[in-house]
Amino acid sequence: MDTADLIKNVRRIEIKSRGLSNNIFAGEYHSAFKGRGMTFSEVREYQYGDDIRNIDWNVTARFNHPYVKIFEEERELTVMLLIDVSGSREFGTSFKYKKNIITEIAAVLSFSAIQNNDKIGVIFFSDKIEKFITPQKGRKHILHIIRQLISFTPDNRTTNIAEALRYLTNAIKKRCTAFVISDFMDDDFENALKIANQKHDVVALKIYDKRETEMPAVGLVKMKDAETDNYSWIDTSNKSVQEAYAQWWRDSDASTQAIFRKCGIDNTSIRTDEDYVKSLMYLFKKRM
Template sequence: MDMQGRTHIELQELLGLRHYVQHIELFSTPLQRSTLLGLHRSRLRGRGMDFDQVRAYQIGDDSRSIDWRVTARTGEVHTKVFHEERERPTFIVAEQSLHLFFASTGCFKSVLVAQVASIFAWASLQHNDRVGGLVFDDNGVTHTPAHRSQHSVLHFIQALADANQRLQQTMSQDLKNPLIEALQQALRLTRTGSLIILICNERHLNDESSHLLRRLAAQAELILLPVSDPLEHCLPTIGPARFALADSSTSIDTHNPRLRQQWQEKGAAYQAAWQNLAQQLGAALLPLSTQFGALEQLQAINLQQVLGTQAGS
């Protein structure tokens, strides 16, 4: 991959990811149990009804649902049973802030987020769900209302590409945690019963963002995808090193054993915090790393196993 592909991603590349959805089992076909959260029948899609089964007639059943063919064949009155057609609007909250404009290996975290968010958007549309979301950066939030249409997905992906292309190392500003505003917006914009897919910087989790995620979990299903880089969890021994962000920089001695231990402990603390929160919320936790490609990581996902483990804990 060239340097442009590592640091930024074009709209055309995000559009092309739709061709890979069939190779990633994020959602099952309608005839199978959903691989992505076995909860798809827990939300309504209006007044539509799908045929479920035929069983013996019981007092109180609607006589209009009697299956006369089966009744004539068996000599016993049978009725058709229907279940309500379900909907789970998918709302993708994806970060494109300067916090993600970094990687020690592979593509930048911002590129990885854009790729994963696009794949989830295409997969949701293919699964016939309404798709929308928020793209947030250091300057605010771009909202795409959820609709069951390719136009909605294209609008969301365009917002991703635009925000990604705006990122540049020379940006000079007092960086804050942009996740807070994004979650506040999500609380206002998402409807009860939505599926919220959050793809953000691993280090944005704090008391305030945790509180907002708890509020979201009370009204929606959550999939949490915190993004990190290997360097954030293990400091390589390379001697004196200088780190720069916008107009500020700092130098450290990577040979310092105490510094290396503190560095590793801080990374592990963020991982543990996400794990604890996901367990408390009953949410799927799928950490992402710049060490691996987006397709490789999504192909390795087994959400049923993740959710089953959390349910039994």
């Protein structure tokens, strides 16, 4: 992709994602992802119904009249995006590849974060940590993230979600909200996910394509594994092959969902040919 095309794509994604963030997600994001706690704001005279535990005894003694401390939510968060850049993200059979949906969702979350004065950082991962972008604020930082989402080429193509989660746990010292955006085509990340969620607020966004759920009958086909580059000849018209594949998908998805439940992870699944806005809104409202 040349520079002109890159700039054009960055601008297109910025316009769309800023619009969604401003018009749709602003309130839901603010409500769904709370700050680290409550911080002192001011004192005022005691009013009927105030919690007596909030009485400021020093000020009360000074003025010989009860005063209470007023607290407000500490809104500033650090948001981390854990982006799967393995080979399987390049799959897609409708209008968009999985990587296109991942890019748009990451951009929307980024603009939602800075609109709420939160810092945003990114971890690109395959079977290793491909790139780490430190959390910062501001539009310039978001545009840098979008450029990387569009143009970044990983060294490796296989997946190790546990490695990304371990890196998050070690690299980010204070509690953050971490979105893991992946197709979750990996099966050994439960322990790392459990540990990461004890320290941080981890949210899983599973991206998949409808053709990954079932095999169409199109005859004998030479298929390539996007992560290992291995080729296999598959008779897609064979009923037993179709049923075995469909069963594999159901078992794999059920296993992933079971891991999310056991680890207490809020999550949603987003299909490439469906409106991801609805899925994100459902997730946000479920957290309120």
